[in-house]
Amino acid sequence: MLWIAGSAAAFYWFFLGHYGVFDQQAVWQQQPLLPAQVQHKLKQQLVPDAVWQAVLITDANCSCSSFAKEHLLRMQQRQPDLMVKELELDDAKALGLNVIAAPLLLLFQHQQLLYAGPLATDLMCSDNASLLDGIVSGTTQLPGFWLNGESTACRCLTTH
Secondary structure, eight states: OHHHHHHHHHHHHHTGGGEEETTTTOHHHHSOOOHHHHHHHTGGGSOTTOSEEEEEEEOTTOHHHHHHHHHHHHHHHHOTTEEEEEEEHHHHHHTTOOOOEESEEEEEETTEEEEEEOSBSSTTOOGGGBSHHHHHHTSSOOSSOEEOOSSEEEOEEOOO
16 A cells, blocks of 8 residues: 555656646746747857757756657657757756746747747657647648647746
């Protein structure tokens, strides 16, 4: 019985404790991430000639970040034209980015910010729940910039 209770507590801590609405406190509704500001702040991080670039902001203290890194590695195998840059949370904040939760994916097409939010919408950031695959492959067309704070995902909330 103790083993079952311990297992349930561990499962909650490692998975369900970090699963929820990405922008749980609706911070982006009051202080949205503006594409032009993000592009300006990340200009030195972006490769000029790349069509697709993903900047993944991670938190070493968040188990969701390791799932997201693995997801992006698999994604690069399927989409070799996707350039990936990883930024640690403290580095992103030092650049002045308003990071509400990590891992945070910033997706650029021709250096224009197209998407900001979680990489996937499940407990372990799996390929089956990927938001990125459809956008990069062209099967999902976005009408413009998508600031995705409403999806549920594996994430760790940050302090501002």
